[in-house]
Amino acid sequence: MGEKQVVVVGAGCAGLSATYTLKKAGVDVVALEASDRPGGRCWNMKRDGFLLPIGAGFTEMQWATTQKFVRELGLWNQAHELSTVRVAFWRDGRNYFLLKGTPLEMLKNIPEMLRFRGWPLKAYPQAVKLGLALRKYLRRINPVTEDLDPLLELGNVSSAQFALTRGGPEILDYLIAPFLGTMVLARPEEVTISHLIALAFFMSGVCVMEDGLGSINEGLYEKVKENVRLSTPVTEVVIEGKQVKGVETGEGFIEADQVICATDAVLARQLIPDLPDTMRKPLETCEYSSTYSYIFALEKKITPEKFLATIIPGSERSILTAIIETAGGAMKTAPEGAGLMYCFTAGWYDEELGQLSDDERRRRVIGEVRKFWPEFPAEPYFTECIRWDRAINLESPGQFPAIHDFLKNHTRDVKGLYLAGEYLFLIACTEGAYATGEKAANMVMEDL
Numbered sequence: 001m002g003e004k005q006v007v008v009v010g011a012g013c014a015g016l017s018a019t020y021t022l023k024k025a026g027v028d029v030v031a032l033e034a035s036d037r038p039g040g041r042c043w044n045m046k047r048d049g050f051l052l053p054i055g056a057g058f059t060e061m062q063w064a065t066t067q068k069f070v071r072e073l074g075l076w077n078q079a080h081e082l083s084t085v086r087v088a089f090w091r092d093g094r095n096y097f098l099l100k101g102t103p104l105e106m107l108k109n110i111p112e113m114l115r116f117r118g119w120p121l122k123a124y125p126q127a128v129k130l131g132l133a134l135r136k137y138l139r140r141i142n143p144v145t146e147d148l149d150p151l152l153e154l155g156n157v158s159s160a161q162f163a164l165t166r167g168g169p170e171i172l173d174y175l176i177a178p179f180l181g182t183m184v185l186a187r188p189e190e191v192t193i194s195h196l197i198a199l200a201f202f203m204s205g206v207c208v209m210e211d212g213l214g215s216i217n218e219g220l221y222e223k224v225k226e227n228v229r230l231s232t233p234v235t236e237v238v239i240e241g242k243q244v245k246g247v248e249t250g251e252g253f254i255e256a257d258q259v260i261c262a263t264d265a266v267l268a269r270q271l272i273p274d275l276p277d278t279m280r281k282p283l284e285t286c287e288y289s290s291t292y293s294y295i296f297a298l299e300k301k302i303t304p305e306k307f308l309a310t311i312i313p314g315s316e317r318s319i320l321t322a323i324i325e326t327a328g329g330a331m332k333t334a335p336e337g338a339g340l341m342y343c344f345t346a347g348w349y350d351e352e353l354g355q356l357s358d359d360e361r362r363r364r365v366i367g368e369v370r371k372f373w374p375e376f377p378a379e380p381y382f383t384e385c386i387r388w389d390r391a392i393n394l395e396s397p398g399q400f401p402a403i404h405d406f407l408k409n410h411t412r413d414v415k416g417l418y419l420a421g422e423y424l425f426l427i428a429c430t431e432g433a434y435a436t437g438e439k440a441a442n443m444v445m446e447d448l
Contacts (some may be wrong), residue, residue: 012040017437034233053212089118130167177314244416298339
């Protein structure tokens with residue numbers, strides 16, 4: 001199929017997807033990963049009897065590429081849809097719970113629903129008004145082709161602008177802001193409404209893997225580990241005359257006619273300095289949320305049964321965007337009766353939190369969690385903290401139209417260069433990385 005190896009830069013979700021697809025087709029491929037482990041922003045850590053999924057925690061099983069990989073890797077029996085979830089809406093100094101479940105569960109939960117005061121009264125008519133406005137665009141999306149082109153006209157409109165003009169300030173504060181804070185770790189003004197509408201269109205239910213989403217990457221890596229070189233950072237993807245020549249590494253130059261750059265958009269721009277404007281400018285529209293991701297192991301679970309997340313309104317001015325519980329459900333993350341809570345700091349507090357020592361920052365976060373959950377212990381069983389400078393692609397206003405034009409007209413502007421990553425997908429998710437990695441691999445095979 002060719003005399004030279006295909007080089008994949010990165011062994012995260014997109015890179016593993018591309019490498020797996022190429023190897024399965026018999027293509028000579030090598031993936032170069034800067035880190036000493038595969039997985040990128042999605043892997044698993046183990047400590048003291050706990051399984052700690054790092055990075056992405058949830059998926060949805062309607063995603064075609066994810067579903068295919070799960071089946072091919074023999075992991076289908078480990079995938080579980082969360083048919084019943086309970087969330088807490090924070091308002092006026094307390095949590096109000098809502099449960100989404102089966103009709104019988106909902107019926108049994110009517111008393112709790114009647115006590116719900118998680119939204120101010122003004123939010124309800126605003127929610128109806130906003131829902132009708134969103135429905136107008138949702139109906140334009142073909143459910144068969146799943147073509148998202150009808151959302152292009154909203155690609156420069158922020159979620160904040162749309163929610164304020166089509167709904168109102170209360171629904172922005174109590175629904176849109178906390179939803180995006182939980183899903184993207186971002187503020188509504190930082191995310192295009194196209195992203196949110198696409199999320200609503202595709203959302204059919206939360207799905208988890210028993211051993212975390214990192215188990216998919218572990219399965220992919222097991223299939224291609226002989227083709228992956230860890231601790232091998234690429235310093236440059238070399239282009240001459242709009243044609244790929246290979247990659248520079250600390251160990252020397254590797255000649256290649258086909259290179260898949262499967263990194264985030266910021267790193268891709270750094271590694272490929274000679275990108276033509278038709279490829280560079282779309283990548284410059286890609287921005288990312290940042291966070292300190294705190295994982296707290298608790299000897300005793302403090303959240304109610306089926307609990308998923310605490311919804312924090314934007315007006316709370318919390319240093320946290322989300323508090324999520326992963327223990328006690330289908331995921332085998334914690335010993336029986338123990339808790340495992342994930343708390344994500346808001347990137348707009350980076351400067352303030354970055355000036356604190358590690359212990360001071362940890363204490364600050366624990367204090368904030370205890371405001372929402374007084375039962376939270378002053379000293380958890382253990383704490384892990386992962387710093388993400390680029391956590392999730394925001395899909396900022398302007399990115400969708402720019403990336404759409406790139407995908408439609410300019411993917412082959414440099415011969416032998418292919419891009420892959422969740423930033424090429426309207427929804428920031430692992431499926432976006434898997435799907436674009438597979439697509440890049442298929443383009444390589446078309447060109448060989």
